[in-house]
Amino acid sequence: MEEKKGEYVEGLARGLKVLECFDKVHALLTLSEVSRRADLNPAAARRSLNTLERLGYVRRIDRKFVLSARVLTLGSVYLRSANSEELLLPELRRLVGLFGESASVATLDRQEVLYIASYSEQRAKRMMATAGTTFPAYATSLGKVMLSSMGSDELDDYYNKVNLQKLTDKTLNSPEDISKQVALVRELGYATSVDELDYGITSLAVPVKNSAHQTVAAINCSAYSGRVTSESLIEERLEELRVAASRVERVLASHPALMHSLYLPQ
Amino acid sequence: MEEKKGEYVEGLARGLKVLECFDKVHALLTLSEVSRRADLNPAAARRSLNTLERLGYVRRIDRKFVLSARVLTLGSVYLRSANSEELLLPELRRLVGLFGESASVATLDRQEVLYIASYSEQRAKRMMATAGTTFPAYATSLGKVMLSSMGSDELDDYYNKVNLQKLTDKTLNSPEDISKQVALVRELGYATSVDELDYGITSLAVPVKNSAHQTVAAINCSAYSGRVTSESLIEERLEELRVAASRVERVLASHPALMHSLYLPQ
Incomplete structure (x- = not known):
C-alpha cells in the first residue's frame, strides 16, 4: 500500500x-x-x-x-451502482428457462465465492443463494473456477488463509486434492461440484473473462443431485453455459462499474 | 444523544x-x-x-x-443476522400462491420504505423489489401504512425532510393530500396505492405491529393495474393479508433480532 x-x-x-x-x-x-x-x-x-x-x-x-434494517441499504448501493441484477438476470433467466432449477454469477471475495446475481425456480429452498451470499470457494463449482484463475503463489496464499472443512463427506478438504481438481478445471475450462457444498446440489460452472482473458467471475447452473449427474450437466448444458458466459463477458465489456467491481487475479 | x-x-x-x-x-x-x-x-x-x-x-x-462487489457482503450480514428472508418468505410465498404477482414486507428507514423481504412471480420485472430496495414512502401502500403510525410531530418532521415529487400523475405530492390519505389509512387499517409509484402497480398493505401495538412494518401484495382495482384487492385479499400480518407478528414476537431491526415510532 x-x-x-x-x-x-x-x-x-x-x-x-x-x-x-x-x-x-x-x-x-x-x-x-x-x-x-x-x-x-x-x-x-x-x-x-x-x-x-x-x-x-x-x-x-x-x-x-x-x-x-438500514444495514440492508449498504448492500443495495452496490446493486444500484453496478446495476448487476438488471444486467445479469436476463441471461440467468434464460438458462433457468432452458434447464430449470437455478443459475448464478459469482466472483471471488477474500476466500469465498460471492454471488452477484442468482435466479432460481425456488425448488431448492434450503441453500438458495441471493446477491451477497457467500460460500466456501473450494466446495462449489463457481469457486473452483475462480481458484483455477489463480497463480501458484496466490493459490498458496488462499490455502494459508482458508479454513478447509468437510461440509459433506464429498467435500475435498486438503490442498493437494483441491489443487488436483483446480488443475483439471484449468485444463477443461469448466468445474463441477457434486454434493460438496451440501447434499443434493450438483452444479457446473464456467469462467467469465475480461478483455485481457483473466477470469473475473464464473457462471453456473445447478440442479438436484437426484435428478442429474455431473456428466449429464456437461453433456446437456455446457455449451449453453458457455454461450451465457460469452454474453456476460460482452455485458461486462460495456459496463465498467460492474466489470471493475469483480475480482481481478493478482 | x-x-x-x-x-x-x-x-x-x-x-x-x-x-x-x-x-x-x-x-x-x-x-x-x-x-x-x-x-x-x-x-x-x-x-x-x-x-x-x-x-x-x-x-x-x-x-x-x-x-x-464486497459491499454486497455488508447487506448480507443483516440478512443473516435478522434471518429475515427465511422467517418471512414462507408467508409471502403463501400470499403469492393464493393471489399471484408479488408480496412484500417493508419497514421505514429515514424517509423511505425499506423492503425486508419480497416474493414475486417475476411478471412485473420493471419495479421488482428485493431486500434492501427503498421507495418514497408517500407513493406506496407500504409507506402509507408506516406514515399512519406516526404522531403529528413525527409526520411534520417527515414532511420537512422528504422531497415530495410527482412520480406519476397519480402521485400525491402535497403534505395536505398525503395527510388526508394517512388519516384514512389510520381509520381503515389498510392502505392502497394505484399507479402512484409507477404506472401499472396497484397494491394493498396492512400494518405489522409489535406487542405494544406499534406499527413496526407493513405487508402488502401488489398486482398489475390492468388486471385489478384497489376495490378488488380489498374485497379479495384484505382478509388473507391480515392473516399474513398476524402470522408475521407472531414470527417477530419470537425473533428479537428481526423485531428490533425494524422501525419504532417515536
Missing part, C-alpha cells in the same frame, strides 16, 4: 469489522462479545457501536446490540 | 456516507465528485476512499472510484 500515513482511517475499518461480526448465530451481541468477535479493545468496540447506533445501523436492546 | 464527546467516530460516519454516495447514475466517481456528493471536504473524502480501497470495498480505475 502506498498511501501516506494518516490516510488510513482506523475508525472506519473498525466500524465495518463491527458490522461484519454479526451473523445468524450472533444476532444479539453484548459489547464484550462484539469486542471479542471483531478483535477490538472494548473502548474501540464501544465507540464503533455508539457511532453505528447514532447513524441508525445498530440498535441497542437492553445490554445487547442488533443490526438495524 | 447522550454519549460522551469522543464516543462518536467521525471517520466511520464519513466512510459510510462515501459508500452511500454511489448509485446507478453515479457508479464511477472522481474524488471531487465523491467529496461533493458525500458533503465532505476533499481531504476527508480522500482518506475515506483510500481506506475503503485498502479494505476492498472500493476500487480505483484510473482517476475514478467504483464500489467493489
